[in-house]
Amino acid sequence: MKDSSQDGYVWASPGPYEVQRSFRRRKRNGGIFVLVLFSFIGFMVFGMSYFASPYVSADAQKGVGYATVAEKEIALVPYRRSGSRGLFQMITQDTFQVRLFAVELDTGRRLWDTQLSSMPPGWQAKVITAGARNAYVATDGGLVILDLATGDILARDGDIQGLPNPVTSSAAYGYDASSTSIVAMSADGGLRTIPLDTVVAAPAPPELARTWRSKLSPQRPGTESTSGASSSHGVLAGREKVELIPREDVPGLRLVRRTGNSGGTPIGETVFHEGRLLLTPPPGEVEGKGFPDSSSSAAGTPAGLVVVQHLRDLNSRNYAVSVVSVQTGQVVATHPIGPGMNRVLTSPGKRTLLFADGEDSMLGDGLATIGLDGRINWFYLGTIDFFGNPSF
Template sequence: MYEMPEQYTPVAPYETPPRPRRRVAPLALLPLVLFAAAFFGGSYLLSPEPDVEVGPGFGFARVDGRQAVLVPYGRHGPRGMFQLMAQDVFQVRLAAVDTASGELLWDAQLSDRLIWEATVLAAGERYAYLATDSGLVVVSLADGSVVAGGADVVGEAYVASPTAYAHDPDGRRVVALDANGVVLAVPLDGVEAVPVEPGPWAQRLSGNNVPPPPPTAREVRLGAEVLALRDLPVGGVLVRTPGDVPVCDTVFHGAALLAGAAPAGHVLVQHQPSVNDRGTALSAVSLATGRVTATVGTGAAATRAVTGPDGTTAVAAGDGLVIARADGSLADLAVGGTDFFGNPT
């Protein structure tokens, strides 16, 4: 019988190599990529920035250990097709901005209604409280997210009017008037209102929207001093009363003083930039030296001015917010900016 040599190695049968799979060439997707870039990118570049309107209902709070101003504002009209498809056309938002650096700490949406207002009443360590057209709203100071609002806080008889809510600083609480005339209170950093006895602040509660008084006057008291504007044949000067002792030599045109709000050692004067310029500007005047320490254009008259715990004063005017610091400097705070995707910047 034939025997296979020891050195012989069997040869495997020939196998036909598999046919390579056909792949879609990346170039076939290029027209689609170019169209998407032109459609979304072009619409973004050609669209104007959204309309931003800063409301007068701002307030102060500490956010992550930093002094911040909470700014409610409206943002109308998305920029570009991507934002139009992914976001609400009308937004009311709340931004937290560091008063020292101007850094945006967070920016959160509160409502998608066209006509909707919010006013910051008070802030604790965890929550801020807003009087809105949807009733009392509680937001987290960590990121601005809504924690509770309306019936969840006050009950089914809540009033959807900002004037039905106020801050009671002595009691460290927010007070509310419900539809049955019952006065309730929410302690700061709480989220549930309970009935309380009315106090001297109860007269501020109302179910009807009443416009606040203008924040300017011809004569104001700042601490122990009373300051006033006295007219000249052209313009006016700032004086101390009684005695009409001049504070400075600067002549202000179309001027008014911001009442009850100013950084320490200064007074804020709203005026025209010049006798021939009918615009609106804001100047800080040092009471110690009589010098105008800073001036910024505001574009419109002030609607509210509030001084925070650290002496910083915020002034709402036109579509912006001006910060007056204790050193006499003035700075515009910018809110409402967005990137391509509509995220706050």
């Protein structure tokens, strides 16, 4: 039956003054909640494992090299890095690494830090030589050629053109100064040469091969000691020596310079307690078999400086290293260090490299560069960020 009450009623869209109601959906925050939850879990797993893990250990190796980049003298330092901090580094980083970094000796600024290989502990790396553009590093995994300016690896191991079967021993490579070329032993016993600043090998000339055949070896060398040396005296220049001698009737030592058995001329008035002079091989050299000997120089003396390790004061058991000007007797710089034996090298440009225990034993070994002006620039070896990358 038709409803008469609906007669004449017309359905139409809302007029200009009418508002059509719409249904509002409730905003859901589930996505944000899940994001926050996973972020929290990630922080707990990766972040807490990072803070709870010990610092990685890093040890400098013996085969340091030197070069010049942008008219600045740099040192090329190979070192071993062991361990990882946190779960993220365990997943993404090699536990054992052999690396090489470049550092400006005047400023202590590190230019780059490159992983050479993931070698087990005990394997060696040494800088053979460096040209104007390239550095050549022998490792127990083979030869690595790097760009001096960037640290990029240009060629390595079996990828070196002309050296298809390289020997995996750092003792199988050397530098021939007369021909300015790297000499490499191949697995078939033949010798190849790589001209400096190139990456292509070629058969060695017969005369050069005869000279080098007995100098290279396919056997991996044993772990070489990198301990330093210290003494109460060291060579200053020629027959002149610098010494630490006791003061009369009072504690402490003072610096003097003397020739032969003369009484000596004081170098400044600074008093050192339990002081030792650090010794260095000749500029540009690493420790030889006879180091130290009676002709070993006191560290810093090629640049007119003396480097002294000593207690910070009479009542302290903490150590520091001080740089003293031979000419003025003034202490140019002092830096706290750990109590261990320190290793010192001198660059061809008479700048000083000091490997020492750091003041903070948790951070491990450190390196100080001492420029010609005597300033000390210090940093810890193997410092890394959350992702395991070198931290400069």
